[in-house]
Amino acid sequence: MKNRFRRITGVAVAALILVGLTGCWNSxxxxxxxxxxxxxxxxxxxxxxxxxxxxxxxxxxxxxxxxxxxxxxxxxxxxxxxxxxxxxxxxxxxxxxxxxxxxxxxxxxxxxxxxxxxxxxxxxxxxxxxxxxxxxxxxxxxxxxxxxxxxxxxxxxxxxxxxxxxxxxxxxxxxxxxxxxxxxxxxxxxxxxxxxxxxxxxxxxxxxxxxxxxxxxxxxxxxxxxxxxxNEKETRGLLWVTDDIGSGIIEIAVQGVTAELEIIRSNCKITPEIGADGSVKIKLKITEESDFGSQTGSVNLLTMENIQRMEEAQAQEIRKEIEMVLEKTRTLNADIFGFGEALHRKYPHQWESMEAEWNEIFKALDVEIEVETKINSIGRIDQPNYPSKE
Known part of the structure; x- marks a missing residue:
């Protein structure tokens, strides 16, 4: 029995060696x-x-x-x-x-x-x-x-x-x-x-x-x-919606000075809704986090009140970029956001009657934008590089 097993094993090993020697047939x-x-x-x-x-x-x-x-x-x-x-x-x-x-x-x-x-x-x-x-x-x-x-x-x-x-x-x-x-x-x-x-x-x-x-x-x-x-801002407006933001700088004005905030992370949730009257709405909720990068001027922007002002200004800038690209794509009649696909996934039966008319629906589509922002890090200094006024 052992000899038979050895013979079978030997034949199998020899076959494997021969296969290896043939190389790749299509190399x-x-x-x-x-x-x-x-x-x-x-x-x-x-x-x-x-x-x-x-x-x-x-x-x-x-x-x-x-x-x-x-x-x-x-x-x-x-x-x-x-x-x-x-x-x-x-x-x-x-x-x-x-x-x-x-x-x-x-x-x-x-x-x-x-x-x-x-x-x-x-x-x-x-x-x-x-x-x-x-x-x-x-x-x-x-x-x-x-x-x-x-x-x-x-x-x-x-x-x-x-x-x-x-x-x-x-x-x-x-x-x-x-x-x-x-x-x-x-x-x-x-x-x-x-x-x-x-x-x-x-x-x-x-x-x-x-x-x-x-x-x-x-x-x-x-x-x-x-x-x-x-353009660049319209493109970033699109990326907010498609959840493809990597990083970047958002420039805002607060208390008469300019601040630059670095995007750290962002998330967008798209929620399509069809009303009882057949009206279509898209709800966008963007949550974004950033770090304080730099500022001009001597006003200290890192007080609690000014941080809140910066977060509000940042949310307005994000909303503005999204509204810019929405306006542009309505004139082009091009749903580059995937709103139609989102409706299709949530309302497959209703979508069957909408699909042929989607171009017209998209041009008048009600889009509700909600933006929440948060500034995480303020860097190594908590005062601008100006002499103290005290």
Missing amino acids: RELNTLAIVMGIGFDQANDLEEVEITAQVVKTKGIKGGKNGGGSSQEEAFINFTEIGTGSFDIIREFTHVSSRKLYFTHNQIIVIGENLARSGIRNTLDMLSRNHEARMNVYMLVAKGSAKDVLNLKPELGEVPAMEIAQLMEAQKNTSHTPDTFFYEVTFSLVSKTAAFVIPTVEIGDSAGRKVLIVSGSAVFKTDKMVGEL
């Missing part, structure tokens, strides 16, 4: 791949065609300096551009200009040129939605101008534009002036009959005479077309 060598770090889509001159720019990293172009720092001897990236009618066909056409097959698993960003964004992005993104190599958790941006120009601009600090933009998106969480929009979120929104969505905007700006990439604000989409833009 590909690194030197046969063009690793894509960013991809851009633009409207071509022929409106029926799309221009695709693929940013490929050149590992030989990134070298370490004597002290371990980055010292680029040549460009660390190369951009390939092709034009055609179908995204899938265009990607295959890149083999005419690149000896390596494009590999999307490490892609960082997807940039849509403004002209294409306004004409519609659904068909353009279909290929990436189906491609098993394309990551769904990559940042999406809309370029004010062309996506190709954005990907062509070499960054000041980094070496690869796509990586620099991805890092800019991470940094934006400190201001909450830009949404984090990932590819999978856009694909979900594209199949919704009522939801609108936003994508952050990127542009080439000027800083002390140098061209730099600036990520700020957002583009508003209805169905799959860009219908408008939100």
Whole structure:
């Protein structure tokens, strides 16, 4: 019995060793791949065609300096551009200009040129939605101008534009002036009959005479077309409601002086209500906590009375930002807040009769805003940096 067991065990171990020796059947060598770090889509001159720019990293172009720092001897990236009618066909056409097959698993960003964004992005993104190599958790941006120009601009600090933009998106969480929009979120929104969505905007700006990439604000989409833009404050107004506030500074005026408060945490509860008469109301309750950052002037804002005044002023500022974006989106007729989805979840049967009319309902929707704020920390000093008046 023992010998039989040993024979069976030996055969099993030998089989496992043989399987291991075969390697991965679908493996590909690194030197046969063009690793894509960013991809851009633009409207071509022929409106029926799309221009695709693929940013490929050149590992030989990134070298370490004597002290371990980055010292680029040549460009660390190369951009390939092709034009055609179908995204899938265009990607295959890149083999005419690149000896390596494009590999999307490490892609960082997807940039849509403004002209294409306004004409519609659904068909353009279909290929990436189906491609098993394309990551769904990559940042999406809309370029004010062309996506190709954005990907062509070499960054000041980094070496690869796509990586620099991805890092800019991470940094934006400190201001909450830009949404984090990932590819999978856009694909979900594209199949919704009522939801609108936003994508952050990127542009080439000027800083002390140098061209730099600036990520700020957002583009508003209805169905799959860009219908408008939100500035920084309007975008933060949206993020209060969608519960996507990271951090940021709120500037308020109290007792004739200016104070800056740092957002620490925020929460929004959305409560939809349908009245007996069929009227629809959305209740928003925002609770926010902040730290006292700085002030101008000699008035001591850290008395109990002035802290209460600052909390009230902060609540008014938050309410103002939400009202600003509500007004803008009513004119665009775009429910970027997900109010329709909230109604659908709570009142599935009533929603069936509302869905077709949601655009008209949204424009006249009663939105009640309640904001509660609290200042936690006041910092290391409890008096302004002025001589005492005593």
